Amino acid sequence: TAFLVTRAYSYIGASARINLWSPFVEAHDEYTTAQIWLLNGPRFAFESVESGWTVNPAIYGDKSSRFFVYWSADGSQKTGCFDLMCHGFVQTNHEIALGGKLNPISWERGGQYHLPISIHLDTNTSAWWLASGKTFVGYWPGDLFYALHDSASLVQFGGEVFSPLLEKLNAHHTATAMGSGNFAIGRFGHAAFINHVRITDYSKVERYPEWVYAYMDEPYCYSALNHVEYIKEPQFYFGGPGRNRLCP
Template sequence: MRLYLTFAILCCFYNEAYGKVSLDIDMKLKTLNKPALKTIKSEDGDIIDCVNIHKQHAFDHPALRNHKIQMKPSVEFDTKKTNIPNNGSAKPITSQIWSKSGNCPIGTIPVRRVSREDISRASSPSHFGRKTPRRYNFLDNALQHKANFNLTAEKLTEPRPNNRSEAIIVALGFNYVGAQSDINVWNPPRVQAGDYSSAQIWLLGGLSDTFESIEAGWMVNPNVFGDSRTRLFAYWTRDAYTKTGCINLLCSGFVQTTTKFALGAAIDPVSSFHEQYYISISMFLDPNSGNWWLTCGDNVMGYWPGTLFSSLKHSATAVQWGGEVYSPNVMKKPHTKTPMGSGAWAYDLLGYACFHTNIRIKDFSLQIKYPQHLSEYVDEYNCYSTKLYRETYMSEPQFFFGGPGQNRFCP
């Protein structure tokens, strides 16, 4: 009898807990999946909802309740490009898979529909689509040692995050108002469940433990998307990933304006050893509205409203280009098998390794230029790698990065 009562009580607690989680998921789905004026079923399995631009999730944010949409930037982030590696043989990505099945009408935005299974994979509905907290100690020390700051020495002495591994180049300054690059698109194999692998740009501002960041590029993230496809993504935070921000439109904040590209939708085609593809990503501050605009190729995707931020209201203090692997199994043995970039080492160069090229910043001089000083850094040099490569003395450097993860040097 006592055993039966214990079992009954446990069942009661389980049902109550399960019921609360299920209710939380229902509420999250209702918040994220706004009513659609048109629905497009993509051949890759995604469902794209065409949502009224004025009723998108961004405006659920308390700071944006009375926000007036800015439909286009007041200025253009003019690009200055050299040749893409290999005499321009790399091709730009100009569309996504879902657009083969239809288009969203003017006055709407394409939003990838979130499923119950997507949210169920997160540790909790409130953590769905969010990164875990981290620090960038070099942000504090760079401000204190403006003239002679050694990033490599600094990062070697700072505590490393126990669940992220980066291979990056960094530009440090005090007034970046824009950044861009062409990011080589790959589909890294064997990204482990619970891990993600990204190739991206970061703009950072503020202090190490409360930094603000806007980010964009491509990622493979089975935990969020439920598959291993390469997908376009954006991210923001104003508190070092602690409580604010998210991937794409999975929380309120980013205001989407384009009808042609969907954040979180798959990118196709991807690069192979025979053919190279890239996306052109830029993020820049509108000097008149204070909003940070995101573009992908010729598509103006939308913006992060300046009211979301404190430090980034005026400028960024650091820009990073490179790749990131998230896993509970980095910085330990056995190491994760999740690769970065193409999965090849940076020294394999064009056709094999992932690259950033046409790297540019914009500062208060309003000149769009190659950064004057760049520092390379790798968290785990036996697992992932970087190479800032110049083909000739006169040519502009190209940045290659990536690696296989677990290998005989990174057991």
């Protein structure tokens, strides 16, 4: 994983624009995402609502970038799923297809495209509502959750790669890429980015987080860089190629 994280007691919303790419996925049982997570609860059984884009051949049958939603009430141990593959997310607008193929895709040194994502809590019903741009897509009902019932304590913006290889001792690293497949240091036009990062708490004021941290658990495989100096709007860059000379 490589993400921008902010932690507090009472987040009730988050939004951002996620740069759209179509990174390489090596094996059928692997996937890569670029997304927003809102989380609460214990570390190894956290509750989450998530959305963004993914390349996930096992679920969607191809290697296209697709819009997704995801949730879990126990750190993905026994509950949760993508899209509508289990009871959970309630779709209210069918103009935006869950699992729908996303176009156009950004290209290096060329056009840069993005997916706007917004997730906010209805404090009257405890439902978490998902919107893309100004279009409400649906919601996660409050009764799915305990810790997330009133707020999130953690918000993350960034990317994740899943591979069974990462859980095997002495296995070589997957070559599944994150973001554009380039490291964050490449910046605009090369590396994937997330911008217009905003959070909302019970003050109901949407703002850039007061405290953020760029986290990466495999910096030689996938990196993270939050660019805040000398620019009006911070840009968070993330991604990488996976297996390489420094990430064997």
